[in-house]
Amino acid sequence: MIDKDMPVLTMKIVNQLTHLSARQIRYYEANELISPSRSEGGQRLYSIHDVELIGQVKLLIEKGFNMKKIKEELDRLNRSAQKSADETSPQYIEEDFSTNYIKKVLSGESREIPLTRGDLSRFYKQKK
Template sequence: MSEDSVRRSMPLFPMGIVQSLTDLSARQIRYYEQHKLVEPARSEGNRRLFSFNDVDRLLEIKSLIEKGVNMAGIKEMLKVEEKPANDAYDEKRVEEVHNELSEKELRRMLQQELFTAGSHGKLGIRQGELSRFFH
């Protein structure tokens, strides 16, 4: 664990700061938290305390949102870390075996396309057309 690692995950700024830092509304930030895209710490008074990692995460989320990606898509992209051990993987295996290779490859290509184009200009993809690739 590098010292930078701890500083990056240290609970520092409240909602207001994060709002101006990300240009996201408090409503949106709380909404993304509900979907476990970020998990800020809490102060004694139940106030949210975001870390640099949280802010970075929110900025990426914002980037994806601006490209028209929805919650399902964002969760796929950021790979929300989840359950330690259960049977959720069985379903994924079933799906993989059930799906054609073309669909899986297509999804991968879309991820790359979105990420690369992500740090650049805008892409002509919209929710309706894109949502089809995420379930």
């Protein structure tokens, strides 16, 4: 089981996973859409849950939502998630971002460098 709330991902990794610039991610933080943890040195650390949330925000922006509406939607999601752990995703968010990304990389649809060939390669066995 993976702890999706453990903050271990740096800004660089989140940039690669979300295809957003550090400035865009900091903008989401300034608008209180995400709240990354901080290391002792002040470096932002993100969890898998944070990356999924960033992906949801990105999808909502692409669908034309403004920051106020996105914040309302995320608040509504948080309230409904607290009421029922079994509730499904809202109609605006087709599938969680990380699952979508992983499916694209594994199927070969993505032309991007997969995680197995980047900074995280030491964590994966390479096929020969």
